[in-house]
Amino acid sequence: MELLLGIDGGGTGCRAALADKAGRILSRGQSGAANIMTDIEGARTSILAATRQALQEAGLRVEAETSISAVLGLAGANVGDNATRLEKLLPFAHAKVKSDATIALHGAIGDTDGTVVILGTGSVFVTRQAGRIRTIGGWGFKVSDLAGGARLGRDLLEETLLAYDGVHLSSPLAEKTMAMFGNDPHRIVSFAHDARPSDFGTYAPLVFEYADKGDRLALLLVEQSLRTIEEALDAIMPPKQDTLCLIGGLGPLYAPRLSPRYRSRLRPPIGDALSGAVRLAVGLFAHAEANHG
Numbered sequence: 001m002e003l004l005l006g007i008d009g010g011g012t013g014c015r016a017a018l019a020d021k022a023g024r025i026l027s028r029g030q031s032g033a034a035n036i037m038t039d040i041e042g043a044r045t046s047i048l049a050a051t052r053q054a055l056q057e058a059g060l061r062v063e064a065e066t067s068i069s070a071v072l073g074l075a076g077a078n079v080g081d082n083a084t085r086l087e088k089l090l091p092f093a094h095a096k097v098k099s100d101a102t103i104a105l106h107g108a109i110g111d112t113d114g115t116v117v118i119l120g121t122g123s124v125f126v127t128r129q130a131g132r133i134r135t136i137g138g139w140g141f142k143v144s145d146l147a148g149g150a151r152l153g154r155d156l157l158e159e160t161l162l163a164y165d166g167v168h169l170s171s172p173l174a175e176k177t178m179a180m181f182g183n184d185p186h187r188i189v190s191f192a193h194d195a196r197p198s199d200f201g202t203y204a205p206l207v208f209e210y211a212d213k214g215d216r217l218a219l220l221l222v223e224q225s226l227r228t229i230e231e232a233l234d235a236i237m238p239p240k241q242d243t244l245c246l247i248g249g250l251g252p253l254y255a256p257r258l259s260p261r262y263r264s265r266l267r268p269p270i271g272d273a274l275s276g277a278v279r280l281a282v283g284l285f286a287h288a289e290a291n292h293g
Contacts, residue, residue, distance in 0.1 A: 004285060005054070005070035005092070006277030007047055009034025010100055011121030011141075011150065011197045012249070014043075016050035018058055018068075019278050021286035029053030033198055035122075036086050036097075037076025037140055044089050047072065069094040069285035073103030073277045075122060078138055096284055100273060101126040101135045104247055107276025108269035114243030115236060117229065118273070119250040121201040123148040125232045129241065136236050141197040146232075147225035149201030149250055155221055156203050157188055163217075171217040173210040177203070208253045226257055233262055245269045 002021040007014065014034035018027045031049035033042065051070075052062050070092045077083040083097035101116070101124040108116045115127040122145035124138030141150045160177040163170040164185050181187040191199070210218035237244065244265040246255045255266055271279075 002286065003060075003064065003068045004278065004281040005051060005068045006103070006274050006279075006281055007034075007050065007070060007072035007074070008100065008103060008272070008274040008277055009036075009043060009047060009072065010075040011035045011038065012201065014046040014050045015274050016047070016054045017274050017278050018051075018054040019281070021282070023278055023282040023286070025278065027054045027057035029055075029057065033196070035075040035197070036082045037079050038196065040076075040082065040086060040089075043074065043076075044086065047090070065091050066093060068092045069281060070096070071103070071277045071281040071284060072097045073100045073273055073280075074098075075100045075138070076140070078124075078135065079140065094285060096280075098277075098280065099135065099138065100124065101138060102133070103276035103280060104273040105133065105276065106279050107271040107273045108245040108247055109243055109267075110270055110279075112243065113241060114245065114267070115233070115241060116245045116247060116269075117233070117251065118248045119147060119149075119229075119246060119254055120248035121145075121149045121197050123151075123229075123248075125236050127236050127238070127241070129238050134236060137232060141200075145197075146228040147250075147254070148197075149204035150197035151200075152207055152221060152225060152250075153200035153203035154192070155224075156207055156217075157192060157200070159217055159221070161185055161188060169216070171210075171215050172213070173206070173215045173217045176210070177206070204250060205253075208250075222254075222257065226254065226259075229254060230259060230262060241265070243267050247272065 004019045006017045016029040029050040031046040034046040036043045078099040126135045160174045162168040163174040211222045
């Protein structure tokens with residue numbers, strides 16, 4: 001059987017879907033983080049772990065991975081030669097590494113025009129208009145990925161320390177966060193020193209939880225993030241385009257908070273990023289093989 005594989009990998013985790021050449025999903029697998037800019041070797045390990053889990057679920061041996069044609073949508077694939085480097089490290093018969101934005105676009109809106117915003121550990125914006133795809137953001141946690149979970153969590157810890165030092169007013173959210181570190185600012189500093197983006201991202205849901213309670217600090221952080229989201233949408237989304245999808249772990253949390261001009265254009269995604277990777281695999285490999293034959 002011709003095996004196709006879709007991979008969706010980011011700063012939090014990696015998901016795999018094994019499919020037949022028609023795109024019917026046979027089995028799935030999941031594992032740890034797979035951001036190839038942060039840790040390409042760690043990403044490779046996660047990709048293979050998720051793949052082998054999917055193979056096992058389908059009743060296939062690990063050796064079957066060498067006959068797989070795969071499309072991998074990964075965070076960090078848009079930077080430098082990361083995509084090419086990883087392709088050479090994988091055991092698959094054929095492998096094409098795409099950005100996580102590309103598979104998200106295909107999963108969320110298919111082949112139509114529209115804009116998709118991925119808001120997970122990081123953030124990236126991608127749009128298709130008249131067949132042309134354009135992407136902005138997604139340059140990594142330290143210099144980009146505004147409104148992503150990692151930046152939101154990092155900002156929360158910064159504000160918590162500013163409240164501790166008396167520079168900014170405290171709030172129940174700041175007090176809760178400080179208590180989580182035993183009311184010891186040194187523990188926050190120690191955590192931040194070694195933390196990965198996904199570690200910072202674990203604190204993002206807390207911000208939204210307290211925003212729903214009207215917490216001053218939480219509302220400030222969410223409003224700052226919304227401002228950056230809409231600035232990016234102003235830059236990338238054509239004025240007359242009427243399809244906007246916010247996806248990723250934080251997408252549904254930001255969506256109802258958008259201003260009316262963008263909220264009115266929100267549409268539910270037709271599929272997720274993983275289904276987009278499978279769809280691309282069908283187009284790249286199954287169709288190509290059929291045409292060749």
